[in-house]
Amino acid sequence: MLLFDYNIYKIMINKETLLCYYVVMKRLIFTDLDGTFLNHHNYAFDESFEALKKIKEAGIPLIFTTSKTKSEVELLQEKVGISEPFIVENGAAFFIPENYQGLDLSILNGYEDKKIMLFGQPYSRILNFYRLYKEEYGMLGMSDMSDAKVGELTGLAQGSVFLAKQRDFSEPFIMKDESKLQELTELAKGYELKITKGGRFYHLMGELQDKGIAVIETIELFERLYNEKVYSMALGDSENDLPMLERVDLPIVIQKHDGSYLETGLEKTEKSTYEGSKGWNEMVLKYV
Ligand SMILES: [Mg+2]
Known part of the structure; x- marks a missing residue:
């Protein structure tokens, strides 16, 4: 069965029958905030409106992956009008709302009104x-x-x-x-x-706390919850985003406010032509 709600497909070849068919993959989007989803200077995200709408319509988890605190992320989510999973303080912990997408989250511990995976130190x-x-x-x-x-x-x-x-x-x-x-x-x-x-x-x-470890664990969690492989993309602009960008299928670098780019050393890295939320919007629309 083919579903056309998603536009990223994996082409699978069945060796026995030599039939080629598409498998619709579920996707995850990890994103840094400062200088990526949010403009460096004014913390605005107005220019990401179109991309946000597309992500919501496709039902793709939009996982803020940031050095910000839980309190800051929750306030920002409220402003953006979303209630999504997120990773705080550079990979210290992953939080997901109870009953997110109707998934069975009973394998996770509870934390206030959310479920948690903890990676950091006190x-x-x-x-x-x-x-x-x-x-x-x-x-x-x-x-x-x-x-x-x-x-x-x-x-x-x-x-x-x-x-x-x-x-x-x-x-x-x-x-x-x-x-x-x-x-x-x-x-x-x-x-x-x-x-x-x-x-x-x-x-x-x-020492063991980084965006990369949190991203790997989050991908594994969703693959377990969805019971299938997921296609992951990540957007970031600074050195502390590198471990996150290295762990996903599609790493995307957003132009910095001074016009330069983070050098990832990864072959497949995509780069935005604009900085901050305008660049974020551009790249999400291109790949979602
Ligand atoms: Mg940043």
Whole structure:
């Protein structure tokens, strides 16, 4: 049976009968937020309207995969008008609404009104390392920043700063002297922690926590829930998106605000011709 609701097909060849037929694949879309779904400067997503509509109509899970916190993602989803699964704090945890698409989620643990898969380390452990070395390495973490400072660095309104500071698994920070970064990174390894670079901050987090691991686990979860293989695509713009882009069938890089592109080293990478939400809209419309 052929269904034409989807426009990505996998051509399968049955060796015995030499019949060629199409298999309609279910799809997943992972997307970074800052500089990808949201514009770098004003956090707007207005230009993604058409693509969002197409994703909704096709019933494709749109999985925000971000360094943002759970509170921030939930507020953004409300503004966008969606209730979808999401991955927070650079792969620390995956959340999915109860009864999402009518799927049986009983294999997952409950977390408030959602189900969860947890990959990160507790915030207390992250903060212990940060507090031990912040002076020696000139780190200024979000937990030590005033709301005004966070607002200044992120461009977030004061109401949103409160949500950005509700962290569960990672500490964003800036450094006075970035030449010490390599040494600090080595030191963090000894504590089973690591440092990644996002659009505005470095992020200190658990060693095994990255967007890539969370993406692999999420794909496996959906393949189990749907009981079939899925076709995955991901959109991102920065270094911390690399592990996510490496794990999907179609990696898409969105142009940065300065006109440059993340170098993925992956052969099949597609690049948008516009930055931020306009580029996001362009690429989703092209491939969904
Ligand atoms: Mg980004």
